[in-house]
Amino acid sequence: MIEDVYKNISWLGHDGILYQNKKTIYFDPFQIAGGPAADIILISHDHFDHCSPDDVKKIQTKDTVIVTEADSAKKLSGKIEVLKPGETKIIQDITIEAVPSYNTNKDFHVKAKGWLGFVVTLEGVRVYHPGDTDLIPEMKDIKADIAFLPVSGTYVMGPQEAVEAAKVLRQNLCRLTQRHGGRSNFTKEKLILFKNPRDQGVKVSR
Ligand SMILES: [Zn+2]
Numbered sequence: 001m002i003e004d005v006y007k008n009i010s011w012l013g014h015d016g017i018l019y020q021n022k023k024t025i026y027f028d029p030f031q032i033a034g035g036p037a038a039d040i041i042l043i044s045h046d047h048f049d050h051c052s053p054d055d056v057k058k059i060q061t062k063d064t065v066i067v068t069e070a071d072s073a074k075k076l077s078g079k080i081e082v083l084k085p086g087e088t089k090i091i092q093d094i095t096i097e098a099v100p101s102y103n104t105n106k107d108f109h110v111k112a113k114g115w116l117g118f119v120v121t122l123e124g125v126r127v128y129h130p131g132d133t134d135l136i137p138e139m140k141d142i143k144a145d146i147a148f149l150p151v152s153g154t155y156v157m158g159p160q161e162a163v164e165a166a167k168v169l170r171q172n173l174c175r176l177t178q179r180h181g182g183r184s185n186f187t188k189e190k191l192i193l194f195k196n197p198r199d200q201g202v203k204v205s206r
Contacts, residue, residue: 002145005125009146014049017129017148019122023094027118027129027148029055038064040091044101044131045115046071047108065091069098069116084114095121100138101131108155109133119144128169132156135165144169 008021017027018035025040028050038059043051043066051072060066066073066080067089073082081089083098090096097119102111109115109132117130119142128144134157147169150156157165 001123002125005123005127006146008122009127011148015044015129015132015148015150019120019127021123023092023122025094025120025122026059028131029059031055032058034058037061040064040094040096041066042096042118042120042129043068043072043076044117044129045069045109045113046075047132050132051075067091067096067098067118069114071113071115083116085116099128099130099142100136101133102136103132103156104134104136106134106155117142135161135168139165139168142169 008019010018012018012029012032014030015028016030016032019025020036023039024036025042026038027042028044029041030049030052032055035058041056041060041064045051051068053075056066056076060078064078066076066078067083068076068080070082073080081091083089085098085100088095088097099117099119100111101109101115101117103109115131117128117133119126119128125145126143128142128147130148130150132150132155149162149165151159151162153159
């Protein structure tokens, strides 16, 4: 079941994720060439590389629902649902939970902004897109079957922190979304740090 849902998910580069089955759902589309029309677009926060009105336009229709926080909502148009961390909304029969997303040791993503991560239930499988975040205490309460952890160390958690987050989350599948530099920037040295969660039954894939 989890593997089946995972097969319907593709990484669009940076923090962009596309789920495509009966519904077409995008998370943080950025620098995409285009793609299938979106039923739902989830946008975690208003930094340009997550909330990109130009990219949204490429996949948005008059029926597309955008789920986001207040700062991003100001930059977008169409059908928009604004959520705060801790809120849950069912959109087109898809359950979307907004969870906290923030930095603990840097100031790029301040908790008070109320920016978002998302846990979306797809075919009964809970998929976690954390937005731009460090390892935060709230993660111990997040139940996810699949997690897409951001890794850079500059604006979000670094590799070692991501290992800890993978342990805390105890999800079955964990994929690293590498940031700010594309695939070539993800060195073998960094990957090796993920040996631990894999040994504990967390499957780490690229
Ligand atoms: Zn950001």
